[in-house]
Amino acid sequence: MSAYDYIPKLYNVRFEAPEGGKQSEEFFLADIDGKPTRFNIHDYKSLYAVPWLYDIALYHTLSCETPTEMSAAIKGVWEQNGVDPSQLRFLELGAGSGVFGHEIKNTLKVPHLVGLDIEPNAKLAAERDRPGLYEDYLVADLTALEPSSRAVLEGGKFNVVGMASATGWGNHIPVAGFEQGFALLESGGWFIFHVKPQDPDPECIALNDWVNEKISSGALLEKYRASHFHRESSGGGKIYYDVVLGIKA
Numbered sequence: 152m153s154a155y156d157y158i159p160k161l162y163n164v165r166f167e168a169p170e171g172g173k174q175s176e177e178f179f180l181a182d183i184d185g186k187p188t189r190f191n192i193h194d195y196k197s198l199y200a201v202p203w204l205y206d207i208a209l210y211h212t213l214s215c216e217t218p219t220e221m222s223a224a225i226k227g228v229w230e231q232n233g234v235d236p237s238q239l240r241f242l243e244l245g246a247g248s249g250v251f252g253h254e255i256k257n258t259l260k261v262p263h264l265v266g267l268d269i270e271p272n273a274k275l276a277a278e279r280d281r282p283g284l285y286e287d288y289l290v291a292d293l294t295a296l297e298p299s300s301r302a303v304l305e306g307g308k309f310n311v312v313g314m315a316s317a318t319g320w321g322n323h324i325p326v327a328g329f330e331q332g333f334a335l336l337e338s339g340g341w342f343i344f345h346v347k348p349q350d351p352d353p354e355c356i357a358l359n360d361w362v363n364e365k366i367s368s369g370a371l372l373e374k375y376r377a378s379h380f381h382r383e384s385s386g387g388g389k390i391y392y393d394v395v396l397g398i399k400a
């Protein structure tokens with residue numbers, strides 16, 4: 152029994168192992184319309200185009216647990232801090248097909264949830280596979296917001312900005328996107344993410360530096376940090392990230 156059993160097991164996903172040296176160099180085969188088709192796990196455009204494919208590959212085949220690990224940690228911290236979820240307005244960055252959004256709505260009981268992703272097929276997947284989950288879903292590059300998206304986001308008065316599985320390793324949200332996400336959060340609001348410590352990827356190093364600077368300067372008050380299982384690699388290794396929750400000064 153898994154919290155991800157609601158994701159239908161539509162495809163037999165077979166990863167190529169061993170994987171390359173980077174998390175972005177993992178490939179798998181799935182039979183789509185009866186034809187074996189090869190996918191890279193960071194090729195979001197192609198993955199989200201196929202119903203539930205990203206979710207099946209990550210949450211069934213690679214046993215990813217980040218959405219449930221993060222939501223359990225958040226629930227505990229919010230309870231300790233007397234947070235009333237009914238008062239929260241959550242902006243989810245790099246929302247993808249909505250698997251973390253599912254936990255935000257169903258486990259954390261946050262009523263107002265807006266998603267944002269750079270990839271148009273992410274919005275398509277979320278609306279196709281999880282209709283009604285997001286109050287609004289913007290297709291936008293967080294590092295280069297158009298004035299129309301900026302106006303919508305600034306009007307959102309978000310008191311939580313969070314993201315799951317959307318940091319580091321290329322094709323994910325870089326430091327400039329974190330800075331923009333942080334700017335869209337109201338003072339006193341919760342900033343929630345996970346980050347891979349001690350990783351050679353330049354984006355991870357830059358992100359760890361950014362986080363450390365935000366905390367040491369007092370801009371972000373760290374309320375929680377702990378290592379959590381993320382997922383298996385296609386070669387069977389175990390990947391862990393630090394889940395971080397902080398309050399914006």
Ligand SMILES: C[S@@+](CC[C@H](N)C(=O)[O-])C[C@H]1O[C@@H](n2cnc3c(N)ncnc32)[C@H](O)[C@@H]1O
Pocket residue numbers: 195218244245246247248249250251267268269270273291292293294314315316317318322323324325328
């Ligand atoms: C690994 S997926 C995570 C999806 C989802 N959060 C989950 O937990 O399954 C990372 C997402 O970040 C999005 N992304 C990458 N760069 C972005 C940017 N600059 N602005 C907005 N979204 C971005 C990608 O398109 C992708 O959907």
